[in-house]
Amino acid sequence: MDVVILALVLGVLVAVVFVALLRVRRHPPPLDEQTAEQLADRAPTLDVPGTDAETPAGAPQVAEGAPSVAMPPPAKLSPAERFRTRLGRARSGLGDALASILRGRLDDDAWEELEDSLIAADVGVEATLELVAGLRERVRAEHIRGGPEALALLKEILRLELGVADRSLRWRDDGTTVWLITGVNGTGKTTSIGKIAARETAAGRTVVLAAADTFRAAAADQLERWGERASARVVRQESGADPAAVAFDGWSAASSSGADLLMVDTAGRLQNKRALMDELGKVERVLDREAGHVDEVLLVLDATTGQNGLSQASAFAEAVDVSGVVLTKLDSTAKGGIVIAIQRQLGIPVKLVGLGEDIDDLATFDPDAFVDALFAQATQDVSIEQPTATEDR
Amino acid sequence: MARTHAARGHPDVCDRLRNDCVGSVPAATVIAPDARATRAPAPPPHPFNRWIQPMFDALGDRLEAIFSSLRRGGKLTDEQVNATLREIRLALLEADVNFKVVKAFVSRIRDRAVGAEVHEALNPAQQVIKIVHEELIEILGGMAAPLDLGSRSPAAIMLAGLQGSGKTTAAGKLATLLRKQGRQPLLVACDLQRPAAVEQLRVLGERAGVPVFAPAESGDPVPVARQAMDEARRLGASVVIVDTAGRTNVDEVLMAQATDIKAAVDPAETLFVIDAMIGQEAVTVAKAFQEAVDFTGVILAKLDGDARGGAALSVAEVTGRPIKYASVGEQLEDFEAFHPDRMAGRILGMGDVLTLIEKAEDVYTEQQAKDMESKLVAAEFTLEDFLEQFQQLKKMGPLQGLLGMLPGVGRQLKDLDLDERELVRVEAIIQSMTPEERRKPAILNGKRKKRVARGSGRSAQEVNQLLRSFEQMRGMMKQLGGAKGMKALRGMGDLDLDALAAGGGLPTGVPGMPGIGGLPSGLGAQGGAVPAGGRPRGKTVPKRKRKKQKNRKGKRR
Known part of the structure; x- marks a missing residue:
């Protein structure tokens, strides 16, 4: 038995050391080449901000307005309103959550509650420590005594921090705009695409969807259903086909038919699977080559995701040029606080939020509503009784 | 890095955050500077740093820093316990364990750590890690819980x-597993x-x-659920696996529907499928589902990602229900019984040595291993042996996965960017x-x-590169084999998971290859301290503990 362990540890070590040695030698040239290539590829993206800034400013407005025009206005809320009301579902009442703070005194309990509320919202330990430390400094400097004022200040800090980002979606002035949709398994990529497609077709655009998730069973069927609902054309190949080939087909179909938008759905992949991340890189490269460049690479992130969200965002950002996050399932009790860390550390802003399974449950991200919701029901209503029971034992 | 950054910037706050787990214990304030000092210094730059650096995140290493001054014995002082608990608290929070669960857990650890149980001949780090590890295993359900189909x-x-947690995939995988066990499942x-979920x-x-009932x-x-049972009888199926729609815990209509489906099929097992990547919400969601369908067990999905899976702990603690299965890959076969002991190691960043050993036993015979050992010691390791070693490793599965199971090396190694094709090239040469x-x-x-x-x-x-690397590696192995290393490695029958992490062996050992002696010193430091046979597989829970577990279960309900 001990011999087995020995052989095993050594075996793994042998392989690791060896590969590492090879790598140390081999690494520099390919890395540089790749970086250079990426930089070259990305240059054009940075060169067109002028046009970018104008188009998107109009685009979301059109999109936001369109559903309310097209549908009976009294029953339907605007996406922004829906964002607020849906988030509201998750609230139980602000008073209970931050009791000490709202009692008005800034004692240790109050600070702790603030930290707990951020951690409970999945903001993460590091970001929480930084945020609260920053707040403490300002509270000291500005001689703030009251808890409610401190809370308001923290919200303001968060709002400002989230507010600086450009959340507009990039459109081309002419030709077909290309968006690539990525994310780990089960975050809601296909559903989000369906909703975005519906929003854009409702705004009078023609949309083509490419079913480049050729791995998961029936993923293309799912996209096809969404395509029917959103009256968008779906390009697909048989299951198991090369996703890059499907993306290529999608581009051919979209550009030749003069569509306004091509959205490429990709298979969910865990960010630590090297080969799958490479595959995603290939899809982007093919699109870059054929279509000039991909206008948006959206990372779909489940709001219930914890600290792993940061790992997801950085790994995907490394593989492809992630330009924004779609935060889904925000209609649950989850707060999605990890997006704060993602924007802080990686500079990737949330652009859209998913608020349910209906076709119009999609909204642009509203930092104010998001920040308010962060502190609602901060302390979950879950009692941990077992420990006391054990202690009593 | 989280710790250094926070400590550098705002000592008072982070201390407070760390301290609150130990309440108003006066010692806490005294230790604060200490704790900061231990985390501040970064290891000197090294070519391997690119992938070694993140390893220091592992809890074992953090604790190592605290206890480095006390390696040679001594009992736990209050100060050490406090400093340790702070680290444990942070590690658990970073692993997405719910903050309330963390608080309760940490206070329990504290009680045990300062109590009578510490009077054993372990070093302080080992003591604490052992306690934490045991406690984690206990919350996670003690032993792997089998499916009880009545x-x-x-x-x-x-x-x-929830939506996207992996129910449909889990249904397919569970069906595959049950079929392999000789049952006749029906998917509903x-x-x-x-x-397209039905499709x-x-x-x-x-x-x-496996047949699928999808009317x-x-x-x-x-109604589909109701008809399914008749259909199963007609087909002679022995197990019916009902896949349901994803629903959020706040959706009352759908939650009520779940209750109705449950009533319709009256299942022997109701399994709650949860994504290993879920964060703090795990407790709220789990509670809601427990109320609606009173699940009997949990399936932890997407465990092949690099999430630490702290949610597993939250769910187990809050609901008292065991985790029965873990979904560990994209293929239908990537589904296995859940092992609390291994998960405990993962949450603590301690690696999964046990699974690794199991895999090794599948491919290495004892004789092979012994031969390899003697060759290494005698520095007779040739390219032929090397090739053989490579091929054995390949049989054990993807290298990346194996590395992830090594303590301390874990998830951080993804940066090493291992390309399996590289192994194939080496083999070809x-x-x-x-x-x-x-x-x-x-x-x-x-x-x-040229011919080669x-x-x-x-x-x-x-070819040249390979030969050079091989020589270099052989040099390292010689050093390892010749020095105290081998002797200590041979004593690894005493290997204990706790000790492995407490020793912090691998991470400190790997960076400077010559210094790989650090590996054995960590692994073998135990001597006779820990009872041999550290493999919990098949290990029975000691009587004392079993009783405790029963108590806990009783209280929970």
Whole structure:
């Protein structure tokens, strides 16, 4: 038995050391080449901000307005309103959550509650420590005594921090705009695409969807259903086909038919699977080559995701040029606080939020509503009784 | 890095955050500067730093820093306990364990750590880690909980969970597993919500060779669930696996529907499927599902990602229900019984040595291992042995996965960017050599190298590179084999998971290869301290503990 362990540890070590040695030698040239290539590829993206800034400013407005025009206005809320009301579902009442703070005194309990509320919202330990430390400094400097004022200040800090980002979606002035949709398994990529497609077709655009998730069973069927609902054309190949080939087909179909938008759905992949991340890189490269460049690479992130969200965002950002996050399932009790860390550390802003399974449950991200919701029901209503029971034992 | 950054910037706050787990214990304030000092210094730059650096995140290493001054024995002081608990608290929070669960857990650890149980002959780090590890295992359910399908046939298993947690995939995998165990499962499509979910289940059923009952594409799933039991009797199926739609815990209508489906099939097991990546919400969600369907067990999905999976702990603690299965890959076969002990190690960043050992036992015979050992000691390790080693490793699965199981190395190694194809290339080069060349690489002259390069389809440069790397590695192995290393490694029968992490062996050992002696010193430091046979597989829970578990269970309900 001990011999087995020995052989095993050594075996793994042998392989690791060896590969590492090879790598140390081999690494520099390919890395540089790749970086250079990426930089070259990305240059054009940075060169067109002028046009970018104008188009998107109009685009979301059109999109936001369109559903309310097209549908009976009294029953339907605007996406922004829906964002607020849906988030509201998750609230139980602000008073209970931050009791000490709202009692008005800034004692240790109050600070702790603030930290707990951020951690409970999945903001993460590091970001929480930084945020609260920053707040403490300002509270000291500005001689703030009251808890409610401190809370308001923290919200303001968060709002400002989230507010600086450009959340507009990039459109081309002419030709077909290309968006690539990525994310780990089960975050809601296909559903989000369906909703975005519906929003854009409702705004009078023609949309083509490419079913480049050729791995998961029936993923293309799912996209096809969404395509029917959103009256968008779906390009697909048989299951198991090369996703890059499907993306290529999608581009051919979209550009030749003069569509306004091509959205490429990709298979969910865990960010630590090297080969799958490479595959995603290939899809982007093919699109870059054929279509000039991909206008948006959206990372779909489940709001219930914890600290792993940061790992997801950085790994995907490394593989492809992630330009924004779609935060889904925000209609649950989850707060999605990890997006704060993602924007802080990686500079990737949330652009859209998913608020349910209906076709119009999609909204642009509203930092104010998001920040308010962060502190609602901060302390979950879950009692941990077992420990006391054990202690009593 | 989280810790250094926070500590540098705002000592008072982070101390407070860390301290609150230990309440108003006066010692806490005294230790604060200490704790900061231990985390501040970064290891000197090193070529391997790119992938070594993140390893220091592992809890074992953090604790190592605290206890480095006390390596040679001594009992735990209050100060040490406090400093340790702070680290444990942070590690658990970073692993996504719910903050309330963390608080309760940490206070429990504290009680145990300062109590009588510390009077053993372990070093302080080992003591604390051991306690934490044991406590984690206990919360996670102690031993792997088998599926209990009762005596009725057909027995039903219902799956429930949030959207995208992996229910449909889990249904397919569970069917595959049960079929392998000789049962006749029937898959039932009760997810009539998500477009094409029924189709997905059909495809999975086809792949798994299991019939799928899917009479409807949309509408009310409750009648489908009811008919399913009759259909199972007609087909002679012994297990019915009911896939349901994903639902959020705040959606009252759908939660009520889940309750109705449960009533319709009266399942022997109701399994709650949860994503290993879920954060703090895990407790709220789990509670809501427990209320609605009173699940009997949990399936932890997407555990093959790099999430630490702290949610597993939250769910187990809050609901008292055992985690029964873990979903660990994209294929239908990637589904296995859940092992609390291994998960505990993962949450703590301690690696998964046990699974690694199991895999090794599958491919290495004892004789092979012994031969390898003697060759290493005698520095007779040739390219031939190397090739063999490589091939054995390949049988054990993807290298990345194996590395992830090594303590301390874990998830951070993804940065190493291991390319399995590289292994294939190395293999091709070695295989293009004659047996003599493999034994004596020195005889490889320019002409031979050219031949080898041609034979393997690689360049002569690559052949050279391989030979150089091999020599270098052999040098390292010689150092390891010759020095105290081997002796200590041989004593690894005493290997204990706790000690492995407490020793912090691998991470500190790997960076400077010559310093790899650090590995054995960590691994073997135990001597006779920890009882031999550290493999919990098949290990029975000591009587004392078993009683405790019973108590806990009782209180929970």
